[in-house]
Amino acid sequence: MPTSASSRRSFLRFASLAAATPIFTEAHFAFAAQQTSAAKPATRRSFTPPPPGAVLINANENPLGPCKAACDVIASIAPSGGRYDLFGETDKLTKTFASQHGLKEEYIAVYAGSSEPLHYTVLAFTSPTRGLVLADPSYEAPTYAARTSGAKVTKVPLTPTYAHDLKAMVAADPAAGVIYICNPNNPTGTLTSKQEIAWAYDNKPKGSVLLVDEAYIHLSDSPDVLDMVAADKDIIVLRTFSKIYGMAGIRCGFAVGRPDLLAKLQPFGQNAMPITGSAAANVSLLDVELIPTRKKIIGDTRADTIAWLNTNKYKVIGNSQSNCFMIDTGRNGKQVIGAMAAKNVMIGRTWPIWPNAVRISVGTPAEMAKFKTAFKEVMDAPATASLTAKPFTADGRVLPQYA
Numbered sequence: 158m159p160t161s162a163s164s165r166r167s168f169l170r171f172a173s174l175a176a177a178t179p180i181f182t183e184a185h186f187a188f189a190a191q192q193t194s195a196a197k198p199a200t201r202r203s204f205t206p207p208p209p210g211a212v213l214i215n216a217n218e219n220p221l222g223p224c225k226a227a228c229d230v231i232a233s234i235a236p237s238g239g240r241y242d243l244f245g246e247t248d249k250l251t252k253t254f255a256s257q258h259g260l261k262e263e264y265i266a267v268y269a270g271s272s273e274p275l276h277y278t279v280l281a282f283t284s285p286t287r288g289l290v291l292a293d294p295s296y297e298a299p300t301y302a303a304r305t306s307g308a309k310v311t312k313v314p315l316t317p318t319y320a321h322d323l324k325a326m327v328a329a330d331p332a333a334g335v336i337y338i339c340n341p342n343n344p345t346g347t348l349t350s351k352q353e354i355a356w357a358y359d360n361k362p363k364g365s366v367l368l369v370d371e372a373y374i375h376l377s378d379s380p381d382v383l384d385m386v387a388a389d390k391d392i393i394v395l396r397t398f399s400k401i402y403g404m405a406g407i408r409c410g411f412a413v414g415r416p417d418l419l420a421k422l423q424p425f426g427q428n429a430m431p432i433t434g435s436a437a438a439n440v441s442l443l444d445v446e447l448i449p450t451r452k453k454i455i456g457d458t459r460a461d462t463i464a465w466l467n468t469n470k471y472k473v474i475g476n477s478q479s480n481c482f483m484i485d486t487g488r489n490g491k492q493v494i495g496a497m498a499a500k501n502v503m504i505g506r507t508w509p510i511w512p513n514a515v516r517i518s519v520g521t522p523a524e525m526a527k528f529k530t531a532f533k534e535v536m537d538a539p540a541t542a543s544l545t546a547k548p549f550t551a552d553g554r555v556l557p558q559y560a
């Protein structure tokens with residue numbers, strides 16, 4: 158326990174913030190969006206299973222799952238699971254990532270997914286006097302951490318090309334503690350240029366950090382910003398194995414940043430890694446075919462779906478380079494979600510700034526074929542029909558009359 162009064166005070170602040178902060182993931186937001194009462198993400202650790210045969214294109218998951226090498230290593234390491242980390246799996250993973258990106262190992266902190274360091278960065282660098290700035294629409298998880306830290310949240314609309322408006326974001330709050338940049342952006346899949354990010358860095362409020370979330374970077378042609386980390390800038394980059402690597406349920410992610418910045422995250426939580434997550438992530442990084450192969454599979458399926466939407470005169474928003482994109486349905490998006498769910502196709506949520514737009518995750522070609530059929534049926538029906546659809550029970554099950 159800390160001894161001096163001030164370190165005891167800060168220990169208690171950290172302890173109470175950490176205890177009070179649920180870690181929200183895409184699964185929480187996706188689950189909440191399928192409820193009739195919608196609104197808030199469920200603060201729960203498990204979710205009601207979806208109905209049998211449901212098309213799940215609501216949480217930006219990867220239907221390809223972990224690669225073969227990852228499945229093999231999970232199976233082979235499971236019998237050693239009685240020990241914490243007998244073979245140094247997390248250390249091996251850190252070394253692999255460090256050597257692949259020319260980083261020192263102490264610049265990498267491994268977590269069970271990137272949601273934890275995302276929340277911890279906001280808790281560490283925002284407060285009632287240091288705000289959070291993010292794009293609108295963008296990934297909403299940081300705003301929940303800001304509620305805990307008591308920070309002012311400033312949302313800045315995307316530009317007409319759906320990039321982050323970094324000039325406006327930098328000017329939005331002179332006392333910002335964190336400027337969150339999601340590149341490619343969730344939910345639009347659109348890019349923000351590295352030049353703009355570098356400009357934002359040079360012009361950001363004094364004492365603030367850029368939190369650059371690269372969850373979807375491998376699905377795009379965008380350069381990453383890890384060189385800015387190596388150059389010791391006030392930047393924390395988030396990486397996850399939940400997207401292109403297909404390990405959302407296995408859990409692994411990184412915060413990458415200067416060691417003194419990463420140290421500020423530690424008081425909020427630093428659990429041991431499951432050896433399965435670390436070992437699977439390590440072999441995934443070593444699989445040189447994984448990124449190009451999956452980027453092409455997901456990119457081709459996305460292009461096919463968007464081409465179909467365009468042909469049928471549905472309005473796709475922006476130019477996604479990710480595993481998700483948004484459609485402006487021209488009607489109440491929440492009701493489109495409900496009507497699609499009644500056809501057992503679970504699509505992603507709306508954002509308050511665009512209540513008519515729904516987010517679609519890219520599934521397999523077979524799943525997207527079911528999506529196309531269901532979407533056309535829903536959009537061919539009068540908007541009032543979808544406005545009355547309420548297919549869910551409170552715990553998220555589809556009511557029998559809609560099943």
Ligand SMILES: Cc1ncc(COP(=O)(O)O)c(C=O)c1O
Pocket residue numbers: 182183216217269270271272273275296339343370372396397398399405409410
């Ligand atoms: C932008 C973004 N950041 C972070 C995450 C967190 O993912 P995880 O905790 O599974 O690594 C997600 C998940 O969908 C995301 O979309």
